[in-house]
Amino acid sequence: xxxxxxxxxxxxxxxxxxxxxxxxxxxxxxxxxxxxxxxxxxxxxxxxxxxxxxxxxxxxxxxxxxxxxxxxxxxxxxxxxxxxxxxxxxxxxxxxxxxxxxxxxxxxxxxxxxxxxxxxxxxxxxxxxxxxxxxxxxxxxxxxxxxxxxxxxxxxxxxxxxxxxxxxxxxxxxxxxxxxxxxxxxxxxxxxxxxxxxxxxxxxxxxxxxxxxxxxxxxxxxxxxxxxxxxxxxxxxxxxxxxxxxxxxxxxxxxxxxxxxxxxxxxxxxxxxxxxxxxxxxxxxxxx
Amino acid sequence: xxxxxxxxxxxxxxxxxxxxxxxxxxxxxxxxxxxxxxxxxxxxxxxxxxxxxxxxxxxxxxxxxxxxxxxxxxxxxxxxxxxxxxxxxxxxxxxxxxxxxxxxxxxxxxxxxxxxxxxxxxxxxxxxxxxxxxxxxxxxxxxxxxxxxxxxxxxxxxxxxxxxxxxxxxxxxxxxxxxxxxxxxxxxxxxxxxxxxxxxxxxxxxxxxxxxxxxxxxxxxxxxxxxxxxxxxxxxxxxxxxxxxxxxxxxxxxxxxxxxxxxxxxxxxxxxxxxxxxxxxxxxxxxxxxxxxxxxxxxxxxxxxxxxxxxxxxxxxxxxxxxxxxxxxxxxxxxxxxxxxxxxxxxxxxxxxxxxxxxxxxxxxxxxxxxxxxxxxxxxxxxxxxxxxxxxxxxxxxxxxxxxxxxxxxxxxxxxxxxxxxxxxxxxxxxx
Numbered sequence: 058x059x060x061x062x063x064x065x066x067x068x069x070x071x072x073x074x075x076x077x078x079x080x081x082x083x084x085x086x087x088x089x090x091x092x093x094x095x096x097x098x099x100x101x102x103x104x105x106x107x108x109x110x111x112x113x114x115x116x117x118x119x120x121x122x123x124x125x126x127x128x129x130x131x132x133x134x135x136x137x138x139x140x141x142x143x144x145x146x147x148x149x150x151x152x153x154x155x156x157x158x159x160x161x162x163x164x165x166x167x168x169x170x171x172x173x174x175x176x177x178x179x180x181x182x183x184x185x186x187x188x189x190x191x192x193x194x195x196x197x198x199x200x201x202x203x204x205x206x207x208x209x210x211x212x213x214x215x216x217x218x219x220x221x222x223x224x225x226x227x228x229x230x231x232x233x234x235x236x237x238x239x240x241x242x243x244x245x246x247x248x249x250x251x252x253x254x255x256x257x258x259x260x261x262x263x264x265x266x267x268x269x270x271x272x273x274x275x276x277x278x279x280x281x282x283x284x285x286x287x288x289x290x291x292x293x294x295x296x297x298x299x300x301x302x303x304x305x306x307x308x309x310x311x312x313x314x315x316x317x318x319x320x321x322x323x324x325x326x327x328x329x330x331x332x333x334x335x336x337x338x339x340x341x342x343x344x345x
Numbered sequence: 346x347x348x349x350x351x352x353x354x355x356x357x358x359x360x361x362x363x364x365x366x367x368x369x370x371x372x373x374x375x376x377x378x379x380x381x382x383x384x385x386x387x388x389x390x391x392x393x394x395x396x397x398x399x400x401x402x403x404x405x406x407x408x409x410x411x412x413x414x415x416x417x418x419x420x421x422x423x424x425x426x427x428x429x430x431x432x433x434x435x436x437x438x439x440x441x442x443x444x445x446x447x448x449x450x451x452x453x454x455x456x457x458x459x460x461x462x463x464x465x466x467x468x469x470x471x472x473x474x475x476x477x478x479x480x481x482x483x484x485x486x487x488x489x490x491x492x493x494x495x496x497x498x499x500x501x502x503x504x505x506x507x508x509x510x511x512x513x514x515x516x517x518x519x520x521x522x523x524x525x526x527x528x529x530x531x532x533x534x535x536x537x538x539x540x541x542x543x544x545x546x547x548x549x550x551x552x553x554x555x556x557x558x559x560x561x562x563x564x565x566x567x568x569x570x571x572x573x574x575x576x577x578x579x580x581x582x583x584x585x586x587x588x589x590x591x592x593x594x595x596x597x598x599x600x601x602x603x604x605x606x607x608x609x610x611x612x613x614x615x616x617x618x619x620x621x622x623x624x625x626x627x628x629x630x631x632x633x634x635x636x637x638x639x640x641x642x643x644x645x646x647x648x649x650x651x652x653x654x655x656x657x658x659x660x661x662x663x664x665x666x667x668x669x670x671x672x673x674x675x676x677x678x679x680x681x682x683x684x685x686x687x688x689x690x691x692x693x694x695x696x697x698x699x700x701x702x703x704x705x706x707x708x709x710x711x712x713x714x715x716x717x718x719x720x721x722x723x724x725x726x727x728x729x730x731x732x733x734x735x736x737x738x739x740x741x742x743x744x745x746x747x748x749x750x751x752x753x754x755x756x757x758x759x760x761x762x763x764x765x766x767x768x769x770x771x772x773x774x775x776x777x
Contacts (some may be wrong), residue, residue, distance in 0.1 A: 101425050101448040186535060186599045195531050206598055208753075292545035294748055296755070312547070313738050314444075 094321035099314040111321035121322060123297055124305040125329070127212055131301065132280045134216035139276050140269065143224050147231035148257075161232075165225035172222065172285040179218040180205070180290045205291055208298040215286045215299055223279065227272050234268030235261065270341045274334060281330045302326050374407035376672055381417060381436035382410040385692030390435075392687060393679050404671055411436070425450050425663075432666035433676065435488055439476065439657040440730035440737070446484040447734050452662040453482035457673045467680065469699045475729050476659070485659035486676055487697040489688070491619035492655045492723040493556045495539075495642065499635040501614040510639040512651075514586045517642040521595035524614050534594045539615045540607055543598055545748055547740035554747055555740075556617055556654040557583040560641040564652040564728035567739060573769035575743075576762050582644050584758035587751040598752065609634065617641060619656060620720045624693060638719040655727035657697055682706060693717065695724055735772060742768045 094111055098104040115121060146164060150157055167175060182189050183204035191201040204214040242260045251259070262269075283301040287293055293300035293308075306326065310319035380390040387410050394408040409431075414420040417436060424430040425445065445451050454460050460483075464473060468487055477483050501524065502510070511520040521538035528535050542549040558565075562579035590596050597613075607613045609629060626636060640651040660679065662672045678684055682704060685696035689710050695701060695717070702711070702721050711718060733739060743765050750761035 099444075099448070100422065101445070101450055180600075184599050186533065186597050187604065188599075195533070201533060206752075294545040295753060296749060297745075308741075312741070313735070 090320045090323065093317050094324055096317045098316040100316055101314075104317075107317065111318045112325075114318060115321055115325060120297065120300070121302070121305060124300045124302045125326075127298060127300055128281060128283060128302045130212050131216050131219075131283055132277060134213050135219055135280050136273060136276045138216065138220045139224055139227060140272055142220060143227035143272065144231050144269075146224070146228045147235055148261075150228065150232055151235045161229070164228045167222045168225040170222075173289060175222050176218070176286050176289040179221075183214055183218075183290070206295055208295045211291060211295055211299045215283075215290065219280075219283070219286060223276075227276070230268055230272055231265065234265035238264040266341075270338075273337060273341070277333060277337060278330065281326075281333075374405045375668055376404070376406040376433065376666070376675065377431040378406055378408045378433040378675070379411045379431040379435075380408070382413070383436075383692065385694070386410075386436070389688050389691035392691070393684060397675055397678055404668075406675060428665060430663040430665050432668070432672050433660065433662055435660045435679070436658045437485060437661045438730075439485065439487075439659055440733075442476075442485045442659060442661065443478055443732045443734045443736070445661070446478050446480070446482070450664055451484040452664055452666060452669045452672075453484055454486060454662065454673065455483045457670055459677075460673065463677060467698050472697065472699075472729075476732075478732050485661050486680065487657060487729075488660045488680060489658050489692075489694050490655035490697045490724060490727060490729075491621060491694060492720050492727050493552070493617055493619050493653045494638040494640055494719060494723055495615050496608070496618050496622055496636055496638050497615040498608070498611070499637055500633075501611075512639060512642060513645045513647065514582070514642055515645050518586075518589060518593070518595070520614075521590065522593065525593075525595055534597075535612065537597050537613050538595045539590075539617075540596055540613045541617055543600060543752060545744055547737050547744050550740050550744055550747060551654060551656070552617055553587065554583055554743060554751075556641055557586065559652050559654045559728045560643050561647065562652075563649065564726075566731045567743075568731045568733045568736075568769070568773070571773050573739075573766040573773070576766040579644075580762045581758045584747070584750050584761055586642070587747075588754060588758060591752055592754055608636075620694065620717060623716045640723065650726045652726040652728055653723055655697070655724070655729060657727075657729040686710065695720060733773075738772055739769050742772065 093104075095106060095108060096104040097107045097110070150161060150164075154160070181187075185191060185201055185203055185206055188204070190204070195201060203210070205211050238261060242264070243256055246256045246260055282303055284303040284307065287299040287301050287304050288307070291299045293304055302322075303326075306319050306322045309315045309322060378390065378394065380386045390408050390410075394406050398405045411417050411420050411434075414423070418438065418441060421430070421434065421437070421441075425448075430450075442451070446453075454464075464483070464486070468476075472487055473483070476485050476487055497510070502520070505520055505523045507516070507520055509516070511517040517538075524536065524538045525534050526536040527533060541553040555567075558567075558575065558580055561582055562577070565574065565577070565579065567573065567575045591598060597607075604610075606629070608616055609626070609631065626634075630636075641653050643651055660676050662669050662676075666672050679688075680696065680698075683706075685698055686706055688694070688696055689707065693714065698704075701707065701724055711721060730736060745768075746756070746761040746765040750756040750758055756764070
């Protein structure tokens with residue numbers, strides 16, 4: 058008993074640093090945020106209890122709902138693009154090609170570069186008058202594209218950039234998935250005379266379904282956190298078309314110091330993300 | 346072994362606890378002063394503090410530039426929250442003062458002995474009225490200004506054969522039409538008459554809309570008696586003027602922050618800027634590059650002197666200061682005539698003081714720095730910022746309408762200004 062008790066004490070002692078971290082930097086902020094949603098606070102004055110005023114305001118705040126629509130627009134473009142490109146690149150890398158290692162490293166490189174650096178580079182590439190992409194288009198006889206100044210395509214431009222930045226990570230994940238598909242399935246298919254597309258459609262895709270599910274969830278959660286790109290590139294414009302939910306929450310908190318209101322925005326947003334992920338999981342498991 | 350581990354843990358805890366101690370209570374100096382991290386201001390502050398400490402060995406002052414961060418406003422806010430503010434801080438933007446004053450974080454300077462006479466000796470009644478908070482107290486000491494003007498490339502404007510410098514909207518637009526060019530022949534303009542930020546951050550409006558509004562309206566406020574007061578011909582005129590500029594491609598809609606400075610590179614002929622540009626241009630200008638300044642453009646029917654936004658910065662004393670009267674005595678040494686001359690010499694920035702051009706002691710300095718003469722003249726006609734706790738949100742609302750009307754021509758100026766007025770009144774109504 059004494060030895061068991063001593064072992065338990067040592068165990069608690071060993072996990073205590075993480076427990077302290079969890080309480081101080083996770084649990085306390087979450088609980089405080091929930092409490093804050095019922096208050097008005099500008100950081101430097103006393104907190105003022107306002108009941109459900111913040112929530113009432115939230116449901117009437119057109120800009121918040123627009124930011125949610127913008128975020129969903131980003132996801133609708135970014136997730137399929139990312140999955141298709143990542144899968145295609147992984148499929149190619151899974152074949153016998155020259156300098157495979159070099160291409161793997163190159164595709165992964167943008168993932169490890171700072172998001173701020175990537176965004177600033179793409180901001181210059183997308184420049185209407187001095188951007189490299191438009192200069193290229195004009196040199197081959199095409200017109201300039203208002204990548205970041207046209208409200209109908211600005212978010213799509215951001216989605217393309219975000220795909221370029223993150224696709225490398227998912228290429229690696231898909232590559233692992235592809236390499237875990239048993240070879241004997243393909244051999245059996247070869248015996249049956251299946252075409253390349255048939256093998257991909259009826260063997261590869263079902264076999265890597267768990268990987269597709271994981272990539273979809275990760276992309277969705279990552280996509281909902283869209284902040285750096287619109288913050289640096291557009292500030293939420295043109296005409297609030299790239300204002301993401303996180304950027305709006307940030308502005309309310311750190312530009313206007315509406316801490317209580319931004320906490321309520323954050324809470325509702327977190328709830329929405331949770332619902333989306335649950336629905337995704339249900340739909341994918343239903344398919345299986 | 347067990348004992349060694351125990352003593353090791355005690356020693357570790359002791360080191361951590363002693364490192365964590367410290368702060369205001371432990372310092373040797375009576376007062377702490379933060380300046381901005383501008384090199385000139387650091388030099389000035391070091392000299393002033395040194396002189397003070399020599400004369401006041403019993404009331405020494407510790408100086409440091411503001412700690413590094415994304416912005417000085419962020420650092421000050423963090424210091425206020427953490428109650429680690431200095432006693433004295435210079436470089437406080439005038440627009441921020443009301444926010445901190447309402448939170449009772451600042452000392453009302455007018456409660457300090459000698460303040461009234463000192464401020465009346467330095468500033469005119471308009472400035473004093475401008476810096477007086479809504480509760481009737483004064484929480485800031487006006488320190489320095491950087492008046493906005495229009496800088497221009499002398500060679501480019503000479504080539505346009507204009508009758509005079511384009512100081513009115515029509516003259517400016519006509520000059521812009523003459524200057525814009527498609528240099529590469531690809532059907533797109535790549536030489537513009539000017540440039541101003543298209544970023545949708547509230548403070549960028551200070552460099553375009555607000556400066557032009559001050560010039561057009563002779564310094565009318567945006568907010569008066571807790572209501573929007575900018576729905577007038579001047580704001581509408583400014584929106585229309587800027588809308589026309591972008592419609593006709595006289596300014597680029599691109600940020601142009603990468604690559605060489607477009608003014609130095611000859612891509613633009615003018616821009617709205619302040620005296621800080623002088624030193625930068627003198628250092629980096631190519632051979633033969635000449636520039637000068639003229640006032641901000643105004644409506645065609647404008648009469649009288651042309652006002653401008655002066656980007657004012659003030660000195661404040663935080664409520665954590667235990668010796669506010671002593672702090673004020675130090676501030677007086679920073680901003681008396683001798684202190685202002687040292688400030689001019691160290692920073693080439695203008696003190697916010699009436700009659701700058703009449704003070705004999707400053708004559709030699711201005712004779713040696715002829716480029717500043719235009720700004721000294723302009724300094725007679727300046728406006729700062731309204732005292733409004735939510736001024737940043739007011740500018741954000743204006744920015745939304747600015748984008749829709751000026752940049753994307755989706756609204757008429759009258760509607761844009763009216764919509765901005767409505768939104769601001771709702772915002773101010775919610776503050777009651």
